[in-house]
Amino acid sequence: MNPDEAKLALWLEDELHGEELAAFETWVAENPEHHAAREEARRWQAMMAAAVPATEDPPYPEFFNHRITRTIQELQPEPVPVSATGSGFSWRSLFMPLAACAGMMLAFWMGGKRQPGMPEIDVTGAPRAIPVEPVLYTPEGGVKAEWFTSLTASATVIVLDGVTAIPDATDFSKTAFLQQAREIDATADLNSEPLSNGQ
Amino acid sequence: MNNPSDDPSKDVREPVGSVVPGDMSEDPDDDFRLVARAQQGDLTSYDALVTRHRGRIFAMIRNMIHQEADAWDLSQDVFIKAWQALPRFEAKARFSTWLYRIAHNTVYDWVRKRKIESVGELNDGIFERERIDSSSFTTPSGGESPDASMVQSELRAKIEVALGKISPEHREVVLLKDVQGLSYKEIAEVMSCELGTVMSRLYYARQKLQTLLKDEYESR
Numbered sequence: 183m184n185p186d187e188a189k190l191a192l193w194l195e196d197e198l199h200g201e202e203l204a205a206f207e208t209w210v211a212e213n214p215e216h217h218a219a220r221e222e223a224r225r226w227q228a229m230m231a232a233a234v235p236a237t238e239d240p241p242y243p244e245f246f247n248h249r250i251t252r253t254i255q256e257l258q259p260e261p262v263p264v265s266a267t268g269s270g271f272s273w274r275s276l277f278m279p280l281a282a283c284a285g286m287m288l289a290f291w292m293g294g295k296r297q298p299g300m301p302e303i304d305v306t307g308a309p310r311a312i313p314v315e316p317v318l319y320t321p322e323g324g325v326k327a328e329w330f331t332s333l334t335a336s337a338t339v340i341v342l343d344g345v346t347a348i349p350d351a352t353d354f355s356k357t358a359f360l361q362q363a364r365e366i367d368a369t370a371d372l373n374s375e376p377l378s379n380g381q
Numbered sequence: 382m383n384n385p386s387d388d389p390s391k392d393v394r395e396p397v398g399s400v401v402p403g404d405m406s407e408d409p410d411d412d413f414r415l416v417a418r419a420q421q422g423d424l425t426s427y428d429a430l431v432t433r434h435r436g437r438i439f440a441m442i443r444n445m446i447h448q449e450a451d452a453w454d455l456s457q458d459v460f461i462k463a464w465q466a467l468p469r470f471e472a473k474a475r476f477s478t479w480l481y482r483i484a485h486n487t488v489y490d491w492v493r494k495r496k497i498e499s500v501g502e503l504n505d506g507i508f509e510r511e512r513i514d515s516s517s518f519t520t521p522s523g524g525e526s527p528d529a530s531m532v533q534s535e536l537r538a539k540i541e542v543a544l545g546k547i548s549p550e551h552r553e554v555v556l557l558k559d560v561q562g563l564s565y566k567e568i569a570e571v572m573s574c575e576l577g578t579v580m581s582r583l584y585y586a587r588q589k590l591q592t593l594l595k596d597e598y599e600s601r
Contacts, residue, residue: 187580188580191565191580191584192565195558197564197565226559226591229536229598230560231559231560231562232533232536233536234537234540234541234560235440235560236437236440236561236562237440238436238439238443239435239436239439240435240439240453240456241449241453243432243435246431246453246456246457247428247435250428250431250457250460250461250464251424251428253457253461254424254461254464255424257461257464257465
């Protein structure tokens with residue numbers, strides 16, 4: 183037997199097993215010069231293995247793992263409703279808009295079409311909008327109220343006769359809220375310096 | 382990310398040493414059990430997988446690009462991409478081999494992007510080992526005498542410089558074979574090439590490295 187280069191390379195790296203190894207060992211026994219090459223390979227590997235670590239934990243290993251987990255969680259797709267996960271294509275989703283359109287067209291057609299058995303209605307004598315006279319209510323007795331309206335001016339005026347005259351001295355501030363500038367700043371002076379402790 | 386190396390007191394790197402092929406300390410069956418649960422959406426199981434493999438992936442990427450902060454980010458990308466591709470993972474290969482494959486693609490995509498962004502500025506310097514960052518691994522591993530640690534640290538520094546002088550493909554095959562302990566077949570899967578190509582690359586990579594490290598290698 184004269185093994186090929188590939189088999190020799192496998193033997194040099196201790197990658198031959200079983201019958202293949204046994205057969206090769208028989209051949210190597212007659213060719214002892216290959217033992218030196220094998221020892222050379224082993225010596226080289228031992229030197230490399232001793233000098234260069236195969237395993238080296240990354241800095242901050244816990245953070246390393248945590249970041250991977252967080253990224254994976256961020257990559258997870260949003261939960262999809264069950265109804266949408268079925269076949270991916272639904273005939274119902276195609277027919278629903280079509281059915282809606284057809285329904286609308288039918289409704290318009292039905293609305294526009296005159297029923298053959300129905301009598302035609304004459305609307306020429308139909309009542310028009312009639313101005314309604316408003317009812318005026320005055321809480322104070324003896325007061326007469328009149329109203330005047332102008333369609334052209336689109337205005338309505340109500341005249342109250344008998345209402346007691348309002349004295350000039352009446353203080354309207356007591357009956358209506360009038361915002362004063364002082365009230366805004368009454369509780370805080372925005373330009374003042376904060377008080378120190380003990381003041 | 383912020384540069385984690387700013388605060389050395391929080392640097393908790395723990396070099397464990399090279400993997401002996403067939404080492405059962407990380408049983409692949411455990412990986413498959415965790416993968417099965419993670420494929421059902423169990424993030425806790427996936428977190429356990431990350432913890433089991435982050436050291437190898439980070440070491441591999443850092444040895445490839447020799448920039449710790451970028452290696453940190455790229456290692457994260459590897460695990461995020463792995464999560465996204467997890468439904469397609471079949472137990473035909475070891476989970477770790479599959480991760481190395483994703484790491485391979487991630488690193489080469491990153492290098493390609495960097496080259497495009499820096500046309501005419503860096504050329505092929507992205508992989509150059511001369512640009513080793515200040516946070517390169519020089520701390521001694523536990524259980525060694527100070528002298529032995531110093532010798533190992535010096536040797537590692539020299540190996541890193543030598544690795545920077547060979548092509549990325551040669552560097553990767555050496556790291557996967559001699560440091561990570563993958564078989565030829567697994568390396569072929571990771572690098573997506575023929576078995577013969579892996580053998581050829583490893584042969585020439587070792588020859589060149591042994592020439593570059595002649596003094597250190599012959600003194601051992």
